[in-house]
Amino acid sequence: xxxxxxxxxxxxxxxxxxxxxxxxxxxxxxxxxxxxxxxxxxxxxxxxxxxxxxxxxxxxxxxxxxxxxxxxxxxxxxxxxxxxxxxxxxxxxxxxxxxxxxxxxxxxxxxxxxxxxxxxxxxxxxxxxxxxxxxxxxxxxxxxxxxxxxxxxxxxxxxxxxxxxxxxxxxxxxxxxxxxxxxxxxxxxxxxxxxxxxxxxxxxxxxxxxxxxxxxxxxxxxxxxxxxxxxxxxxxxxxxxxxxxxx
Amino acid sequence: xxxxxxxxxxxxxxxxxxxxxxxxxxxxxxxxxxxxxxxxxxxxxxxxxxxxxxxxxxxxxxxxxxxxxxxxxxxxxxxxxxxxxxxxxxxxxxxxxxxxxxxxxxxxxxxxxxxxxxxxxxxxxxxxxxxxxxxxxxxxxxxxxxxxxxxxxxxxxxxxxxxxxxxxxxxxxxxxxxxxxxxxxxxxxxxxxxxxxxxxxxxxxxxxxxxxxxxxxxxxxxxxxxxxxxxxxxxxxxxxxxxxxxx
DNA sequence: GAGTGGTCTAGACCACGGT
DNA sequence: CCGTGGTCTAGACCACTCT
Numbered sequence: 383x384x385x386x387x388x389x390x391x392x393x394x395x396x397x398x399x400x401x402x403x404x405x406x407x408x409x410x411x412x413x414x415x416x417x418x419x420x421x422x423x424x425x426x427x428x429x430x431x432x433x434x435x436x437x438x439x440x441x442x443x444x445x446x447x448x449x450x451x452x453x454x455x456x457x458x459x460x461x462x463x464x465x466x467x468x469x470x471x472x473x474x475x476x477x478x479x480x481x482x483x484x485x486x487x488x489x490x491x492x493x494x495x496x497x498x499x500x501x502x503x504x505x506x507x508x509x510x511x512x513x514x515x516x517x518x519x520x521x522x523x524x525x526x527x528x529x530x531x532x533x534x535x536x537x538x539x540x541x542x543x544x545x546x547x548x549x550x551x552x553x554x555x556x557x558x559x560x561x562x563x564x565x566x567x568x569x570x571x572x573x574x575x576x577x578x579x580x581x582x583x584x585x586x587x588x589x590x591x592x593x594x595x596x597x598x599x600x601x602x603x604x605x606x607x608x609x610x611x612x613x614x615x616x617x618x619x620x621x622x623x624x625x626x627x628x629x
Numbered sequence: 630x631x632x633x634x635x636x637x638x639x640x641x642x643x644x645x646x647x648x649x650x651x652x653x654x655x656x657x658x659x660x661x662x663x664x665x666x667x668x669x670x671x672x673x674x675x676x677x678x679x680x681x682x683x684x685x686x687x688x689x690x691x692x693x694x695x696x697x698x699x700x701x702x703x704x705x706x707x708x709x710x711x712x713x714x715x716x717x718x719x720x721x722x723x724x725x726x727x728x729x730x731x732x733x734x735x736x737x738x739x740x741x742x743x744x745x746x747x748x749x750x751x752x753x754x755x756x757x758x759x760x761x762x763x764x765x766x767x768x769x770x771x772x773x774x775x776x777x778x779x780x781x782x783x784x785x786x787x788x789x790x791x792x793x794x795x796x797x798x799x800x801x802x803x804x805x806x807x808x809x810x811x812x813x814x815x816x817x818x819x820x821x822x823x824x825x826x827x828x829x830x831x832x833x834x835x836x837x838x839x840x841x842x843x844x845x846x847x848x849x850x851x852x853x854x855x856x857x858x859x860x861x862x863x864x865x866x867x868x869x870x871x872x873x874x875x876x
Numbered sequence: 877g878a879g880t881g882g883t884c885t886a887g888a889c890c891a892c893g894g895t
Numbered sequence: 896c897c898g899t900g901g902t903c904t905a906g907a908c909c910a911c912t913c914t
Contacts, residue, residue, distance in 0.1 A: 392909085394831075394882080394884090395883075396884090397831055397832060400832075420900065421899095430885045432883095433883080435900090435901090436883085438900095440818055440832055443834065444818055451891065451901060452892040452898080453893060453898095453899065453900080454899060454900075564864070565864070566710060567862070568692070569858040570691055583901080584644055585687055589815075589816065611815075611816040614815070615814070616815065617811070639891085642902075643903090676904085677903060677904045678905085679903070685881095697880085698912075699880050699912030699913070700881080700913080701879090701881075877914090878912105879913090880913095882908105882910075884908080887904085890900105890901075891901075891902095892901095893897105893898090893900105895897080895898105
């Protein structure tokens with residue numbers, strides 16, 4: 383039959399809600415302002431709380447809202463841009479990078495990392511834990527996997543752990559000549575420990591940046607950095623000589 | 630009181646479920662294999678369907694599962710790596726890039742884009758629609774915003790729309806000398822139209838790549854590309870001369 | 877039409893932050 | 896302690912795909 387279906391698509395309630403809320407956020411709320419609680423909002427829009435939450439979740443995913451248990455829902459500030467090239471393609475831990483070394487352990491890396499390192503499975507590596515802060519807030523955690531072979535000078539110092547040990551590993555690593563790096567960005571969900579450090583709940587959406595550091599024809603180290611997806615925009619200062627400050 | 634709380638944290642059911650399912654996926658299922666349906670899985674684990682779905686959602690977010698309405702839930706293949714520098718820092722539409730021009734219109738850009746372009750609000754620009762495919766599947770859509778000033782040669786041809794028009798805009802744009810580019814990656818949710826093109830539901834998680842093309846001291850064009858977050862890993866071939874094929 | 881995942885409801889209880 | 900968001904339940908109905 384020739385029945386033309388125009389706009390048959392029934393828009394889900396939560397989708398429509400999200401749009402309405404989104405517009406309200408722009409016109410009626412200031413950054414940092416607290417929204418009415420979920421039960422009241424749901425009642426006001428005549429939907430179940432679960433439906434309202436679906437809309438709020440989307441807005442939080444987009445970095446528009448900030449929800450904290452026991453506190454409430456607030457309007458989020460614009461995402462902060464964090465540059466992935468703060469050290470100009472240098473080694474991690476080069477002077478002036480944005481990371482703070484927190485800990486170091488020796489352990490067996492995950493299979494995927496071991497594969498990238500080209501190391502035998504089951505072999506331990508140095509794992510340096512670092513945290514990156516911006517505007518006084520933790521925005522990323524990182525695990526840097528360094529095989530013994532990449533830090534030969536460390537063997538004389540003996541085993542150990544802690545931040546001091548981590549800095550020693552980075553120092554040794556910086557002695558190598560960096561042959562280049564490869565990077566990948568993908569979506570992930572925060573592991574329990576990362577979530578804790580980033581002040582988020584486990585499973586929170588994060589941008590996972592995997593960096594492979596090359597030296598001497600092989601992979602000298604692998605970094606897996608976990609950025610808060612709700613508050614971060616990853617930027618790549620790729621200007622080819624043109625100043626970022628122009629315009 | 631000196632009561633030490635060891636492991637007091639009650640792990641949410643969906644989080645535990647996710648872990649269990651994740652391990653099952655690795656050991657008992659092959660890529661492409663269909664899982665039991667949600668009602669059966671929920672019954673098997675003794676949880677409500679909503680709780681099970683929370684676990685499945687996480688796994689889908691991580692690219693481990695693929696869910697399609699009317700079909701079922703399957704084990705997803707590993708994410709495909711899509712390089713963000715296929716054209717070696719060239720203009721969009723340079724020969725050999727991975728994009729297919731689909732359409733072109735003249736319209737007022739969103740406020741955020743207009744600001745980046747440094748154009749007056751309310752002024753129309755050319756908007757070229759493109760799609761990127763990899764392994765026979767659409768992985769990204771793009772809107773390329775090009776002010777009239779960046780394609781002076783176009784004015785003689787007259788207005789128009791469609792793919793041919795889009796290619797003409799790109800051709801003119803390629804005449805300019807590229808002064809550099811800036812990029813940012815952030816998490817977003819698919820607009821209805823993008824979702825349709827990417828064969829996803831509206832609101833699906835996407836990686837939004839914003840590129841600013843610089844020329845003549847200003848912004849010549851802005852591209853907003855939307856990549857499927859579930860199936861894509863964005864890679865940056867940043868090897869500093871070392872071949873990617875080594876090792 | 878049968879079977880799938882997607883949406884929605886109306887409740888309940890829990891964990892956490894501030895008072 | 897109260898109020899917040901986070902988890903969970905047991906249902907219902909809808910939209911879609913495939914046969």
